[in-house]
Amino acid sequence: MKPIYIIILFLLACVVGANAQDKRPLSIALAGLSHDHVNLIMDHYKKKEINLVGIAESNKELVNKFKKSAGIPDSLFYDDLKKLLQKKRPEVVMAFNAINEHIDVVRICAPLKIEVMVEKPLATTVKDAEEIAVLSKKYNTMVLTNYETTWYGTNQEIYKRVKKGDIGDVVKMVAHDGHEGPKEIGCSPFFLDWLTDPVKNGAGALNDFGCYGANLFTWLMNNQMPVSVYAVTHQIKPAVYPKVDDDATIILEYPNATGIIEASWNWPYSIKDWEVFGKTGYLQAVNSKTLRTKTNKTAYEISEVASPQVPNQSYLAYVTAVLRKEITPGDDLSSLANNIIVVKILNAAKESARMGKKVLMQ
Incomplete structure (x- = not known):
């Protein structure tokens, strides 16, 4: 086989591989379970539309609730986010905790260059919002906010x-x-x-x-x-x-x-x-x-x-497209x-x- 054909086949294989990778379910870790909007991501988990690698939640009652309602195994639960991220490397951490705790999630994730999406609003204070902006810029890590x-x-x-x-x-x-x-x-x-x-x-x-x-x-x-x-x-x-x-x-x-x-x-x-x-x-x-x-x-x-149109019909499709570099948030x-x-x-x-x-x- 001529060298030029080998190169073409190699490039085609790369393209096919990239497309296959892009279609894989998004790898997600959850920070908290107390926000009721977490039920939406649990629906995606049940349908096997996401790769849920871990959940950081210290409230045992909440943990037991979702073990039963969503069928989540014990191995996915961690007491805190730091412990989770020492063991797992998700593409994004989605925060379903109190709004004033969003800053803590970003403080942990940004230095590790793990992207973050929080439920609205971004923060409770201007001080926290500005610190999030500093961390995002310093570590070149996206922090996105989800609104229905x-x-x-x-x-x-x-x-x-x-x-x-x-x-x-x-x-x-x-x-x-x-x-x-x-x-x-x-x-x-x-x-x-x-x-x-x-x-x-x-x-x-x-x-x-x-x-x-x-x-x-x-x-x-x-x-x-x-x-x-x-x-x-x-x-x-x-x-x-x-x-x-x-x-x-x-x-x-x-x-x-x-x-x-x-x-x-x-x-x-x-x-x-x-x-x-x-x-x-x-x-x-x-x-x-x-x-x-x-x-x-x-x-x-x-x-x-x-x-x-895709990917603007849901936060999951949107975040997946952003992290796979198919679109930019602007x-x-x-x-x-x-x-x-x-x-x-x-x-x-x-x-x-x-x-x-x-x-x-x-």
Whole structure:
């Protein structure tokens, strides 16, 4: 066989090998089990869609719960993340613990150059968020943040249409995010323990649901910091949530636009919608699939949006594509750049509510 054919065959073999490797289930370790969103990754585990190499969880009750519900063997459990990572080398660590513990996960993973994905929001304080950014840069390690609304086809369609100029310059954005309350909808006691704690979660509904609007607005505004933040919070159910707010309204002032975030644990139903007003039109993501539109010359139109294309249909597909270098996060909804701004907005909102006046950001 001629040398040139040998080289071609070798290159083809490399390509085939690379493609085969890319199709392998993502190798994942979990930091904590107390966040109820962990149930989604457990579904992937049961379907053998991920390679779960280990779980760091010290709460024995939680460990026993998932041994039974997900059929996870004893060998995958470790008391802490350091011990786990001394034995196993995952492609990514996904954090399903209290928000104020995200910084601890990054402190352990970044020096080992292991990528991290946390559940929203990124951190409880600006100090922690900025330290995460320093560690990420120093060790060239990604820290991504997962939001349910990132994978809504309607939100992605709004972004696409705005950037095309379909509704003109954006002048106002409104995000409604909330439900009846975490206790009322049946969140686990493990989740409630820190979700309703002002230190572990950073706030109540303000952080839990306010982060969605801050994330989307920052994305649409090209990571522009708002000029000011003004917020009002309430404890409508102090007997149920005595330590934290259960209702928050946050107003973000931009140079040429206004953002209004309405976050609550007191609504009669669950909602995650997003309205965007432009100079010539209006877009509303009613839910993940239903889009409502209007221009100054038409009546309201309602349409169904197709599911997002791979890999933007789920956090697992997205993280897999990022880690396999099929896509780059840029400044998207999961990016560190976006989510540092989100933490700054939420902390300014808490300060504004405490002082009773707007907080200047620039």
